[in-house]
Amino acid sequence: MKIASAAVAALLFATTMNAAAQHKPEAVIHYRQSAMTLIGWNFGTLSAMVKGKLTWDAKEFALRSERIAQLAPQIQEGFAKGSDKGAETDAKADIWANPEDFQNKIADLVNASKALADVAKSSDEAKDKEEFKKLAGACKSCHDKYKAD
Amino acid sequence: MKIASAAVAALLFATTMNAAAQHKPEAVIHYRQSAMTLIGWNFGTLSAMVKGKLTWDAKEFALRSERIAQLAPQIQEGFAKGSDKGAETDAKADIWANPEDFQNKIADLVNASKALADVAKSSDEAKDKEEFKKLAGACKSCHDKYKAD
Numbered sequence: 001m002k003i004a005s006a007a008v009a010a011l012l013f014a015t016t017m018n019a020a021a022q023h024k025p026e027a028v029i030h031y032r033q034s035a036m037t038l039i040g041w042n043f044g045t046l047s048a049m050v051k052g053k054l055t056w057d058a059k060e061f062a063l064r065s066e067r068i069a070q071l072a073p074q075i076q077e078g079f080a081k082g083s084d085k086g087a088e089t090d091a092k093a094d095i096w097a098n099p100e101d102f103q104n105k106i107a108d109l110v111n112a113s114k115a116l117a118d119v120a121k122s123s124d125e126a127k128d129k130e131e132f133k134k135l136a137g138a139c140k141s142c143h144d145k146y147k148a149d
Numbered sequence: 150m151k152i153a154s155a156a157v158a159a160l161l162f163a164t165t166m167n168a169a170a171q172h173k174p175e176a177v178i179h180y181r182q183s184a185m186t187l188i189g190w191n192f193g194t195l196s197a198m199v200k201g202k203l204t205w206d207a208k209e210f211a212l213r214s215e216r217i218a219q220l221a222p223q224i225q226e227g228f229a230k231g232s233d234k235g236a237e238t239d240a241k242a243d244i245w246a247n248p249e250d251f252q253n254k255i256a257d258l259v260n261a262s263k264a265l266a267d268v269a270k271s272s273d274e275a276k277d278k279e280e281f282k283k284l285a286g287a288c289k290s291c292h293d294k295y296k297a298d
Contacts, residue, residue: 022197023190031190034183038223041172041180048171070219074187 025086032078032091035071042067043139050132058123065128068135069117072110079106090148105142112138174235181227181240184220191216192288199281207272214277217284218266221259239297254291261287 042064048054095102116131191213197203244251265280
């Protein structure tokens, strides 16, 4: 089931308001960079398998897809209002100037990661690769627009 | 159900061998620090609620407990052999000198976080606090022995 972007955004905001109040901008930035590191760590293994640089391992592929699906919803609160500065960051100020568009991109990531994790449970290499490409596309679409080189 | 330490350790090793080969020590260290940051981020909110510094919010408590339960099994591969040095780290070399004891502590953390996440689904504040203390104990027990001040 595909979750509507607005619903995801509402959910994410609702679950992070309580905590958001207590974090300084530099802590938020550090948090989001850490979340991205964990996503990238798992994504790197998936990518290496898809490219044939690592032996295909369906169980490992499923595990790391599941981890990305768990991590994806966690990045939202890493972009809390006011965290555009406070520490070195690759996040462009455009994120906070276009909150709705950014929310949509986060929702796309959450949906793509969930779709991949679901497909990966069945150990179908061709389908895994197809969904992985969609996930990679969701990452790229947001990075191209909102991440400094 | 409590998972036996050895079983957890075996599982964790089994699922991380493929990926471990491709990471440099500094990347492993960065990964484990990122995982700890995410756990600490969520733990901080739980702790603030338990101490009454944040308004008690059972839904938020359950969400962050669940996230810690998802993250806890992810720290294991952050302590891969050879990652005792390569970047600044608070991890003591004793970790790699006492692999079995360290595995047991990781397993304790995984079990305590899972127990908390399970209890937190029922929104029973007293039980939540009780399980939270056990989780905090699992963190402390390992940090006291294996984390530099």
